[in-house]
Amino acid sequence: MPKTIVIDPVTRLEGHLRAEVTVDAVNGENQVVDAKVSGTLFRGIEQMLIGRDPWEAAQLTQRICGVCPVPHGVVAAMALEKAAGSIIPDNARILRNLIMGANFIQSHILHFYHLALLDFIKGPPMSPWQPQWETEYRINDADSARLNKRYIEAIKAFRQVNEMTAIFSGRQPHAPALAPGGFTTVPTNDKIDLFRRYSQTVIDFVKNTYLPDVEFVATQYPEYNQIGKGYGNLIAFGAFDLNGAGGKSFFHGGRIVQGNGQVQPMNNDAINEHVASSWYENSTSKSHPVTSATQPVYPKDGAYSWIKAPRYENQAYETGPLARMTINGLYKQGVSVHDRHKARALETLKLAEALPVWLDELNVGSPVYSSYTAPTEAAGFALAEAPRGALGHWIGIAGGKIAHYQVLTPTCWNASPQDDDRQPGPMEKALLGAPVQDTDNPIEVLRVIHSFDPCLGCAVHVCRITRR
Ligand code: NFE
Numbered sequence: 001m002p003k004t005i006v007i008d009p010v011t012r013l014e015g016h017l018r019a020e021v022t023v024d025a026v027n028g029e030n031q032v033v034d035a036k037v038s039g040t041l042f043r044g045i046e047q048m049l050i051g052r053d054p055w056e057a058a059q060l061t062q063r064i065c066g067v068c069p070v071p072h073g074v075v076a077a078m079a080l081e082k083a084a085g086s087i088i089p090d091n092a093r094i095l096r097n098l099i100m101g102a103n104f105i106q107s108h109i110l111h112f113y114h115l116a117l118l119d120f121i122k123g124p125p126m127s128p129w130q131p132q133w134e135t136e137y138r139i140n141d142a143d144s145a146r147l148n149k150r151y152i153e154a155i156k157a158f159r160q161v162n163e164m165t166a167i168f169s170g171r172q173p174h175a176p177a178l179a180p181g182g183f184t185t186v187p188t189n190d191k192i193d194l195f196r197r198y199s200q201t202v203i204d205f206v207k208n209t210y211l212p213d214v215e216f217v218a219t220q221y222p223e224y225n226q227i228g229k230g231y232g233n234l235i236a237f238g239a240f241d242l243n244g245a246g247g248k249s250f251f252h253g254g255r256i257v258q259g260n261g262q263v264q265p266m267n268n269d270a271i272n273e274h275v276a277s278s279w280y281e282n283s284t285s286k287s288h289p290v291t292s293a294t295q296p297v298y299p300k301d302g303a304y305s306w307i308k309a310p311r312y313e314n315q316a317y318e319t320g321p322l323a324r325m326t327i328n329g330l331y332k333q334g335v336s337v338h339d340r341h342k343a344r345a346l347e348t349l350k351l352a353e354a355l356p357v358w359l360d361e362l363n364v365g366s367p368v369y370s371s372y373t374a375p376t377e378a379a380g381f382a383l384a385e386a387p388r389g390a391l392g393h394w395i396g397i398a399g400g401k402i403a404h405y406q407v408l409t410p411t412c413w414n415a416s417p418q419d420d421d422r423q424p425g426p427m428e429k430a431l432l433g434a435p436v437q438d439t440d441n442p443i444e445v446l447r448v449i450h451s452f453d454p455c456l457g458c459a460v461h462v463c464r465i466t467r468r
Pocket residue numbers: 014064065066067068071072386387388389391408409410411412454455456457458459
């Protein structure tokens with residue numbers, strides 16, 4: 001008999017995700033035969049920006065999320081710079097790479113130790129480790145105790161990485177020094193020395209702790225090398241401009257179709273957002289972010305999410321560290337739950353080792369900001385990467401104010417609902433076929449979902465306005 005399980009909210013992720021899966025016997029094994037994931041909060045930031053000074057987008061869009069504010073601020077600034085036709089000084093480009101790199105690293109460490117690891121080990125009998133699903137945790141007591149201690153060690157590690165971002169951006173989260181045109185703080189020898197010292201600690205933590213722990217968990221649950229595969233369609237926009245001309249990036253963008261290894265070009269004109277399953281006006285469906293509107297309609301027949309369904313040539317794509325690393329030829333093992341964790345950890349090391357190199361390229365005393373003339377009628381967009389994958393901002397300016405704004409986040413790609421052709425989103429597809437041993441404790445569903453590191457705050461762009 002098929003059984004439908006609802007997990008609402010799915011915990012240990014950012015924001016609010018609801019998962020509804022149907023489990024049935026297939027060839028004698030209970031597995032997921034249908035999956036729907038929903039963003040259950042309203043997406044509001046774009047409307048809030050309408051009528052504002054374009055300059056404000058780099059600050060306000062950072063409030064979409066406390067985990068990845070830096071890429072939102074950087075991409076918003078880049079979109080306005082494109083609209084204004086302005087070019088930032090080299091120091092600002094390097095500072096952006098440094099604070100974005102540190103932001104990715106803190107997010108990845110936080111994800112593994114505080115959000116994903118407890119799917120695989122039994123925690124101590126106290127909060128915040130309990131309650132946990134009543135299921136078989138295969139890792140023995142001694143190794144579980146060792147890994148549980150990491151919970152605290154990882155807090156220390158990512159706190160320090162956040163401090164690295166704050167050294168150059170003024171504060172973390174939500175960097176005040178990040179502005180269209182460049183930075184409002186300057187690099188000094190003291191700041192550079194402190195950042196360099198912290199970089200070495202991070203490299204050591206990732207190399208000696210994070211990477212071995214990810215590998216160890218993978219050896220204990222080898223079946224997750226086969227579970228959670230999904231479509232095998234991977235997309236990246238690319239990020240970390242290395243030469244100022246936009247011609248050379250630390251991660252280039254591209255696509256891989258159905259895991260065939262061949263990297264195809266990525267052309268943003270081929271992106272559209274479907275809303276058949278989303279609580280938005282149907283007439284806006286399949287539009288490109290440069291024109292698409294965010295018109296809420298609730299309730300709506302057939303809809304089950306506040307997340308739109310971005311598609312590339314009307315196909316669903318997974319994005320994130322695994323997509324970036326695979327598209328850049330730096331990861332070649334496949335697509336699965338463990339592949340997402342392993343690629344994320346390997347990317348963390350690659351970025352941590354890049355930080356001191358970029359730091360050497362800063363020029364103390366050289367400019368960090370170029371002033372520009374704010375356009376009155378213009379449009380611009382910027383594509384880059386956030387920790388969870390491909391991120392784009394589109395801005396339209398009329399009468400000197402924001403007339404149009406669209407944000408396309410990584411979790412919109414990954415946790416998207418079914419599209420207009422009823423194709424499931426990447427996370428929904430990855431859940432199909434996942435075995436579920438005990439429908440009262442569907443831990444396998446959580447392991448697949450957490451491997452994507454979803455952030456629903458980003459996906460629905462929620463904003464809470466508190467009135468005094
Ligand atoms: Ni809220 Fe974010 C990242 C962005 S996820 S964490 O990474 O953009 O959609």
